[in-house]
Amino acid sequence: NNTSMSHLGNVGRLKDLLCNELLALLDSLKGKNLLLVWDKPLMTPVNMVVDTNSLKQHKVHTMYSIEATGSIGTVPAECDMAVFLVRPDPTIIKYVATYVNDKSKLPTSKSAAIVFVPNKTIPCENLLRELKVDLNRVQLTEFQLDLLPFDNDLLLCDWPNAFRDYHLKSDISSLHYLSRAIMKIQTVFGIIPNIACKGEAAKRVCDNIIRMRREYDLEDTAAIAPQIDNLIIIDRSCDPLTPLVPQLNFEGLIEEVYRPKYTRIVVSIPRDNDVEERKVALNSADEVFADLRDRHINAIGKLLSKFARNISAQFDERHQATTVAELKKIVSKLPHMQAAKNSLAVFTTVTEKVKAHTESDEYMDLYECQHELVHGYETDRANPFIESLIAREGPLPDVLRLICIQSFCNGGLKPKLAQQYMRDIAQAYGADKLVTWCNLVKAGLIAEQKPGARNHYSAIKTTLSLCPEQLSEEAPADFHYVTSGYAPISARLVQKFSQPGWRGIRDALDFLPGGPVYEAIQKVKGLRQDGPVPPVYSADTKHNLVVFVGGATYSEISALRFLSQSDDFPADYIVLTTGLLSSQSFLDPFIEEINLTNLNPFV
Known part of the structure; x- marks a missing residue:
């Protein structure tokens, strides 16, 4: 599983x-x-870049x-300074x-x-x-942990609600x-x-980095030969459809089912009459996971069987060893074989849980509905499945997700249909849920069709070949296998x-939402950047940094x-992304729970 960063030298x-930077700050x-006093949510991300021994x-x-x-x-007697590593959270x-003002804690x-x-x-x-902290005695500083290396080809700028903050609060911090x-x-x-971007937020990021380069005067950086050819910045609002569509690649399903924190999950593995809880880091360092992560869920079973046979054959080699040299060779392999065996047990358990999720009747019904919508079937009228889901008060996030998909695939809902869905939701779930509807409208995830407007989704679908007909889950020729068809x-x-x-x-x-397409060229010393065709359109590029403003899915x-x-x-x-999304988590930040009783002055 050769991921791209290996060609550039390690993310290390x-x-x-x-x-x-952190160690120099401490020094x-x-x-x-x-x-060192940790703000607990920072422990895992900071430990991804610095280990405890280095701190000591x-x-x-x-x-x-x-x-x-x-x-x-x-503060222990041996320590002469308390250092608080914290988020800027009130x-x-x-x-x-x-703590700092308490002289019994901090003499x-x-x-x-x-x-x-x-x-x-x-x-x-x-x-x-305001809290009367003596800033002559307390030093204030910052550690700019702007990105976390998740894997050889995946970096996180940890801002999980960037999409909501930008669209609902006009907050451009992310x-x-x-x-x-x-x-x-x-x-x-x-x-x-070369920089190319699509979308308003993407254009802002592009403007920022060009301005920052001017302000920082990066002469040292200019001396480094460019190792990345293109920076492609994609604003999530130009493709809100993908995070709404359930993922069927293995890592995407783990994201949907387990909701990992900083790539860590806890797996309950059956052991005789007991259950062992094991913490697992999901990255390419694990050979079994590296081979499974990007596969379709229906291809996983055969791969696990193949791994099991290989590991079993390696362990059986012990019985054929006759010389000391052969025994030494087998002993040297044992730790690796044992690690592979443990990993196989973990991902067999994970596969069982993920399969149970995808094979449930509820999942299959939802999948069928969204599959039809994405293929453009009858998106201009009330969808019978969405109506029945509302009537039986099915999970509201599922209802809203399907309506968002229908809105995108129809170039907006017809005004009458939007009114009908709003009325049905208010009756089934309560009028307070219309606040969530308004949030989705403000974020552009639900839109009303303007009179005389054309639906361009069909043209987008054809030009970008979004729904090719040939689909192979085990030996795919195209990446639409990641969602089984889109x-x-x-x-x-x-x-x-x-x-x-x-x-x-x-x-x-131009038909896609989200705003403008924009290209820019950053001048690099010693690099020819002239000629009739700007390098940004060159077809023989090698290394690309793809930035998702507002989050990315593992299917992407x-x-x-x-x-x-x-x-x-x-x-x-x-x-590089501001967060990792799934069809389960994408709409969560927009859903507002309002206690109507508290708003009623007569109760």
């Missing part, structure tokens, strides 16, 4: 950069022996974590302020520092002043952090000469960019891996 270089603090080699003596409840103890800041002989991750904010500084993450990548891999729009845009270029699909790009990531592993395709991809 980015990890080292972040690790060194710069006044204290000699540090008490850089003045960290003791570590506590701030739990949701309960207090942390006094609740946490109040807790830290109370006046000891100092403190607050390290904000990823950013120190003015509201937090003001809050500390775009700033994402731009800063791209700048970090350029400090390691050189300036990326090729993610975003992945098609990236594919068309590499071959033959976006000029050939300009109409489809698997589709891009499929492309980069195709022998006849001339491109490799690294993905």
